Amino acid sequence: MQEILQYLFSGLTNGAIYAVIAVGFSMLYSSTDLINFAHGEFVMLGALGMVSLTAGFGLPLIPAFFLTVAGVAAAGMLFERLAIRPVRHPEPIVLIIITVGASIFLRGAGMLIWGKNSYSMPPFSDHPPIDFAGARLLAQSIWILVIVTVVTAALHLFYRRTLTGKAMTACAVSKKAAWIVGIPTKWMVLLAFGLSTGMGAVAGAIISPITMPSYDMGTMLGLKGFCAAMFGGLGSLWGAILGGFLLGILEALGVGFVSSGLKDAAAFILLLLVLYVRPQGILGSADVKRF
Amino acid sequence: MLRVRNLKCFYGRIMAVKGVSLSVNAGEIICLIGANGAGKTTLLSAVCGLLPTWTGEIEFEGQSLKGLDPPAVVRRGISLVPEGRMIFPPLSVMDNLRLGAYTMYKKKAAEAVEQDLESVMTLFPILRERSDQPAGTLSGGEQQMLAIARALMARPGLLLLDEPSMGLAPMIVEKIMEVLEVLRSRGLTIVLVEQNALAALEAADRGYVFETGAVLLQGSADELLADKDVKRAYLGKDYGDFYDAV
Numbered sequence: 001m002q003e004i005l006q007y008l009f010s011g012l013t014n015g016a017i018y019a020v021i022a023v024g025f026s027m028l029y030s031s032t033d034l035i036n037f038a039h040g041e042f043v044m045l046g047a048l049g050m051v052s053l054t055a056g057f058g059l060p061l062i063p064a065f066f067l068t069v070a071g072v073a074a075a076g077m078l079f080e081r082l083a084i085r086p087v088r089h090p091e092p093i094v095l096i097i098i099t100v101g102a103s104i105f106l107r108g109a110g111m112l113i114w115g116k117n118s119y120s121m122p123p124f125s126d127h128p129p130i131d132f133a134g135a136r137l138l139a140q141s142i143w144i145l146v147i148v149t150v151v152t153a154a155l156h157l158f159y160r161r162t163l164t165g166k167a168m169t170a171c172a173v174s175k176k177a178a179w180i181v182g183i184p185t186k187w188m189v190l191l192a193f194g195l196s197t198g199m200g201a202v203a204g205a206i207i208s209p210i211t212m213p214s215y216d217m218g219t220m221l222g223l224k225g226f227c228a229a230m231f232g233g234l235g236s237l238w239g240a241i242l243g244g245f246l247l248g249i250l251e252a253l254g255v256g257f258v259s260s261g262l263k264d265a266a267a268f269i270l271l272l273l274v275l276y277v278r279p280q281g282i283l284g285s286a287d288v289k290r291f
Numbered sequence: 292m293l294r295v296r297n298l299k300c301f302y303g304r305i306m307a308v309k310g311v312s313l314s315v316n317a318g319e320i321i322c323l324i325g326a327n328g329a330g331k332t333t334l335l336s337a338v339c340g341l342l343p344t345w346t347g348e349i350e351f352e353g354q355s356l357k358g359l360d361p362p363a364v365v366r367r368g369i370s371l372v373p374e375g376r377m378i379f380p381p382l383s384v385m386d387n388l389r390l391g392a393y394t395m396y397k398k399k400a401a402e403a404v405e406q407d408l409e410s411v412m413t414l415f416p417i418l419r420e421r422s423d424q425p426a427g428t429l430s431g432g433e434q435q436m437l438a439i440a441r442a443l444m445a446r447p448g449l450l451l452l453d454e455p456s457m458g459l460a461p462m463i464v465e466k467i468m469e470v471l472e473v474l475r476s477r478g479l480t481i482v483l484v485e486q487n488a489l490a491a492l493e494a495a496d497r498g499y500v501f502e503t504g505a506v507l508l509q510g511s512a513d514e515l516l517a518d519k520d521v522k523r524a525y526l527g528k529d530y531g532d533f534y535d536a537v
Binding site for chain 2: 167177180182
């Protein structure tokens, strides 16, 4: 029982991270029909940016967090403006290859800036771990869960309550219809990139204390987030969240009960199963496009 | 109000509209009729900025529309009710209407938007009843009304409608045409593209008959209704007479 609870805690923590990354994939996909394979690299930028701003420049935690997220979101928008928008024949496959290229570029840039070393970062607060029926919950895990909840709620309110959020939903439904109505769709796409990469930065910033951030951490996190988004249903906010948490928990249980070698394999086995059994994901709509 | 001169529209190397000229005066209802592929929808796409590959002149209130994208055209005062309605099914009826007023909100005219909401819901009472429902749950006729109402929310001076009667029962078509009359009496100018030529010509002042990318005939609605060729080709009347004569 105690063991299960312990696995559950670690699963929830990882799951929350996967969920935020998956949300980034999912929201960008729904407004642009594009899978951004450089998304993991923006997570890396978030983590290393956070490390540099706090340890390197000595900024306090909160300003460093917001600055990191804003900076990475700006980088994401720059990416859209410079690499995605100018494409003359924006077919999905072309754009996807561009994002793969961007991911290699960003990883290279990360290596040049931060070197090949791993960094470490102190937790956001130095509370001792909390005992919970014999299992221990790290203070950073609580930070992660709280921040993820707040960010998700804010995103939900943004989509449901603000005109811009609704306009982005409209763009996701039909870009042409939104354009006709008078919504500047190019601006919406730019905003989607900013929000999506900003979410990636949030994920990176909050896990920096529990991983050892390094220039190549983004690939695996990005793929896990992608699996989670596919699992929950690409294009659905709640699907991405659900997929993220389920993936995190299944992974933790797999590691605990079967083998720790299974950790990374779990996500991909799950992805294959989803693609065979239910390609639209748990909460996705039935019409899945094939490239 | 709207003036199109020698308009040629291209899809790649294919010319879909081959030198069309037409004019729309303020307060008129103009209808464009013609078979599938005659270039009517293409012409509307060119006017509202969806199709940038055209040559010739399109002037609205004396200013060229060359190079404007759809949001810029909407801001100039032209709204399109597109073919197939193109509402946003997962969003509520109310949200659809508010998004129609996107350009109005950006002009900081939120109060005007509230007035306009009131006025379109008076025009289409069913939308008030269903304002919280997702738009995708409306019937075809209600969706068409929503599409028209959404276009009105931008406060256009010129309303372009592409096949508003498509797939609707005759009674609902009649209702929509009545609404167009009401809108005209309030000073709106309307261009109506229709395959349902009879309903369109009965509502319109003047009409243009399109065939394979060119204007074949033009005249007042009454003249067109009486025209033998129009009757035969688009109104489905006198087909027997025509057949006997051959």
